[in-house]
Structure formats: C-alpha cells, structure tokens
Amino acid sequence: xLQIIQPSQAGxxxxxxxxxxxxxxxxDKGIYVELTSPVLKKYGRQIKNVIQEVLRxxxxxxxxxxxxxxGALDCTIRARMMTAxxxxxxxxxxx
Numbered sequence: 001x002l003q004i005i006q007p008s009q010a011g012x013x014x015x016x017x018x019x020x021x022x023x024x025x026x027x028d029k030g031i032y033v034e035l036t037s038p039v040l041k042k043y044g045r046q047i048k049n050v051i052q053e054v055l056r057x058x059x060x061x062x063x064x065x066x067x068x069x070x071g072a073l074d075c076t077i078r079a080r081m082m083t084a085x086x087x088x089x090x091x092x093x094x095x
Contacts, residue, residue: 001059008087011072011080018072020051020080022088023064030062031055037069050074054081063088 004024011019033048051065072080086092
C-alpha cells in the first residue's frame, strides 16, 4: 500500500491533457476528487472513475486529487495519475 507523503503534480492545462495535483491528507479523510472540466456533465463520472481506479490499483486510500481536465483520454488520465503518484510517494510505480 502506497502513501502520499508530499504534494505533486503531473500534466498541463493544454488541450487534450489533464493537470493532476495530489495533496496528502490524514488517513481518516479518505479520497476526495475535485474535478474541473468543460465536459464535466457528459464525462465527469468516467474521469472520476479512472482516477479512483488508479488509486485503488496502487492501494492509495487517503489523498486529495485536484484534476483540471482539458479533454484528456482515459489513457492520458491514467498516465498523469501514475506520474503524480510516483512523485508524491517517492516510489517508482511506473515501469
């Protein structure tokens, strides 16, 4: 099980990308996903599902995720999440 020990970010706010910012929280706070997107009504649930799926796969159960989406595909969301987790945990989860 990984733990978020420091703030991190990955991605950009360019078109077809997503900026992911992870912030550590106490274990009792759980996972909170804050999402901004021009397609929030149509794809917001799917974007949040991908974010939460990556967190579950890595065993992370306490983090604040701020996501600023600009039309990213699921594979881009996953890649940005994995990079942010790498940076926030100090452990390599990629590769």
